[in-house]
Amino acid sequence: MVTFFMSDARNQARAVLEGPDIHRALTRIAHEILERTRGAESVVLIGIPTRGATLARRIAGRIAQFEGIEVPVGAIDVTMYRDDLRLRPARPLGRTELPPDGVDGRTVVLVDDVLYSGRTVRAALDALNDVGRPRAVQLATLVDRGHRELPIRADYVGKNLPTSKSEKVKVFLEETDGRDAVVLIKEDGR
């Protein structure tokens, strides 16, 4: 495994997943979704911007490759539904793009890059509630780093990553960041 040293001497960054690992994890998640939803029947993949949306598109690509079915893909921005809005300055909104047929009566698989406190997913569930009534909602995440603050659990996990709260997990993806990697950043100053 490669070790990156960032410019700030106090921060140590280590890649815990590299490109091929991410590739394999997404392939497995795609297979699991197919398995658990009987061939992705009436499944809609909804990513949480920005990287969740990218991952949703990749998973849809894998499903199309394996089974030849086009699963509708979308994105839902949860910023306006967050419970921590007042802790930071107002932030720019991400893009919400729902598939033309919507989510009513479908099995929605929410896709995010990192599952941590669970608060983003709670916000996503609220946001979803305002755009339709899915038959069921499932959750896929590339990394589950623990430390849940709400009763939320992922149905599909790329990698379980034990972390301490002082660490940060950052996901880089080709489409937005020019490379694929999941990096664990340790802040030594703490």
Place this chain on the structure above:
Amino acid sequence: MKRHLISTGDLTRDDALLILDTAEELARVSERSIKKLPTLRGRTVVNLFYEDSTRTRISFEAAAKRLSADVINFSARGSSVSKGESLKDTALTLEAMGADAVVIRHGASGAPHRLATWVRGSVVNAGDGTHEHPTQALLDAFSIRRRLGRLEGLKVAIVGDVLHSRVARSNVLLLHTLGAEVTLVAPPTLLPVAVETWPCQISYDFDAVLPKADVVMMLRVQLERMNAAYFPSAREYSRRYGLDRDRFARLHDDAVVMHPGPMNRGMEISAEVADSARSTVVEQVANGVTVRMAVLYLLLGGSEPAIGGAE
């Protein structure tokens, strides 16, 4: 700390683009069946209107309600203002009621600026005298960008009663910040003092400006503010500065026609032009709600405002 929106001159290019981009995302909310977002739950927005206004007040009210804020409407007529209460005392009353934002429309230029020094919440200028109307300019810029895809390098003609128009000043400042080239077109009597210091060009000849314009923004002739003879007759004004069918035909094919409303049909704009497919008059109203949502969200949504002028 930046927390008010008094003038578009206070907005940096990044601020302005953040508002327009936020509005772009929020426009999608207006298209769905549940148009409400929980973002400003528990926040109070006061609409303090000292002048008659239907569309701006309703627009702000709809924007605040779509973000789940509590809205208190306060109009000067039939209130303690008619008993002689000063702006400051009214402001302190609203403050005591816990207003997080005050949206103010006032006949005196500078009233929102004064108000901002008296209240803790955010002040949003909804039109003050002949000074500014920043959210109108923002929704105009938003409407232009939606229609033409960009603002940078566009030629915008703002035509008519610039002297009494707060919309013109706000638009000139904002469009200049966003890289458009603005030309004011008006009879000399309807241009304000020191207009040559504004970041725009000035012309008295509508017909010369017409063929080059990408956007023609017609201003309302504000007859209610006219206590002197600014032009010989309504008919002569209409002949020289009105947008009629003949002038409309001389616009290039992609040009759009705007009007902040309410329109004097037959005076500054003919009914035919106002109702044409290239007129954005109706979109401007819909976009008004969206842009005001963006402004309220960016001022009130976080721990501190993300835009606005330092005050």
